[in-house]
Amino acid sequence: MAKMSWAAGTQCVAKADHRKPKPEELSYHKGDVLTIVDHGTKGYYKARHNSTGGEGLINSSNVREREALRVDPGLSFMPWFHGKISGPEAVCKLQPAEDGLFLVRESIRHPGDYVLCVSVSGDVIHYRVRYRDNKLAIDNTQYFYNLIDMIEFYSKNKGSIATILLKPKQKHGTKSAELELSKTGWLLDITKLKLGKNIGEGEFGAVHEGHYMGQRVAVKTIKCDVTAQAFLQETTVMTKLQHKNLVRLLGVILHKGLHIVTELMTKGNLVNFLRTRGRSVVHSVQLLRFALDVCEGMEYLESKKLIHRDLAARNVLVSDDSVAKVSDFGLTKVDSKESDNAKLPVKWTAPEALKKEKFSTKSDVWSYGVLLWEIFSYGRQPYPKMSLKEVKEKVEGGYRMQAPDDCPPGVYSLMRMCWEPEPRRRPAFHKLREKLEREMGKLSPGCREGIGTGSRC
Incomplete structure (x- = not known):
């Protein structure tokens, strides 16, 4: 039985080919991924083809909901x-x-x-x-x-x-990730991928621009077996997330290693975006818009009880139409028991997380305060001219960064709230969003109506 109450944004996988559509219907092949746009009538939905971008009606009995991968250590x-x-x-x-x-x-x-x-x-x-x-x-x-x-x-x-x-011959207690990815609709076809130029070198491998079935994509390639296995955690987390301010996973390809395929964010990461454009190009309203974008993405993670653990402007990407989206879920954990202190980004990490390895949404809020500072300083390195050892000691002793030049006082007071020593006294992301919306209203009154509706002020 097909589920009959899919909301807009639900992703579905085609169970069979539909090559001869009627005029209003969408054409698709078995295994294609389609996104529900709106309810139709009598078991039909309006849907968008994830690869071709085409829209039309689909029969709900011809598709199944794309499942998230279950987090499974096996x-x-x-x-x-x-x-x-x-x-x-x-x-x-x-x-x-x-x-x-x-x-x-x-x-x-x-x-x-x-x-x-x-x-x-x-x-x-x-x-x-x-x-x-x-x-x-x-x-x-x-x-x-x-x-x-x-x-x-x-x-x-x-x-x-x-x-x-x-x-x-499978090792006892393991399951084939390839089989699970295939069954849930996340395994993509290497023959449909065309790799383009290199757009970045990550710690674990190259990132390329590419095309997948006509759609522009970014492809993170991981050649080391052990690292590919570690990135299975990131992939699993990403299959659960659907939000306009989180970088969208399209799927993975297994060929000479692991390829993680996501939507292409043409304007690169937020740090470089701000550094290369500066004050003359990017104005306060746009900075606030970026801050709100990230806040909304993090509010969504908070609602899913997920902790990012590596929130920083370098891990926020900017789309063609200047929407900021949170990416790099490599450190994301459902709980905070596991930790690897050696890899922690000291300048962005809350004191309780550095000292006692206590990660929570509230430690993400601390990092968000540092990210706000990065945004309003146009991509400067936080704690300028201080060594990591100094940062640790001084922050623990109560030191906080000064406001960046020309930063609205209301935004700086938000940073200070995020840097409360006591985690429970830091605001939740939904409260931060409300305060940022008020700031946006002060700076640009005409923007108030556009907030939360996707309008770019």
Whole structure:
């Protein structure tokens, strides 16, 4: 039975092809993702095709709602990877013998190398995978960036091994992330992606501009297996989020590693946007609009009980029509138990999070105060000329940054509220939004009606 009460913005996946639409209907293929725009009549909805942008009516019985991925520690891009087990253990795991049944293990004899174990004609063959110059190889003819890449190749080509890899032997307790992504409609087709120029180097890999089925996209490419696995957390979080001020995930592609495909934000990150344009181009009303955009995105995360943990202007992207959207959910956690202090952005992190690893929406509010300072200083580095050690000590001792030049007093008082030492005394994001809307009304009275309706003042 099709669900009959989808709200506008709901994403759906087509269950079958619809190639011969009537005049008012939308054409689509099985697996295409469509966004509900409005209710139609008698089980029909008005929908937009996520890739082509076309709009038309769809029959609700032909689509299913696109599910978010469940957060599951067992989800793995490499369910066939068994870690450090011996050869005899691998042979036991590949019983009963079946041609093309395989697993990968860490080599005990040669630390740093791997072993591909494959069942053929009732026997198990062990292929040593050498790791040299950041590449993997079984022979000297075929080189791979990572294990995902290697398994993908030998699942389609016999190459120098005895048989094509047909069936992964999953490690106990793991589930194939590829299968889950495919079932929920988040796995995209590599043949429909055209990569363009490099638009950034992240800590984990390159970011490219590209086209996916006619839509301009950004593609974050992660070649390291371990990092790809870590980014599964970010991807899982992003499948749950739908808001105009959060960068939208379109899906992922598994090919020679992991590609995370999102909407393209043509004007880059907010820090660079502000630094390269400055006061003569970007006026106070626009700065407030950016502050409100980010606040609305964070209010939505707050409503989902999600903590961002790395809110900063570098992690806010600006769209073609100058809408600011929060991105980089790499550190986002549903709870705050896990932490890695080494990676924490000290100048943006609340004192209780630095000292006691206590993360909450209220520690995000502290970071938002620093982001406000970045916005109204046109992208300056916070705590100018201070070392990280000094920042930690001084902030704990009660030091707070001065207001940036020409910052409206009302906005600076908001920053100070965000930097209350006691987390519970900091305002929630919905309160911050209300205060910012009042500020916007003071600066530009005609803007008041436009706020919250998507109007860009």
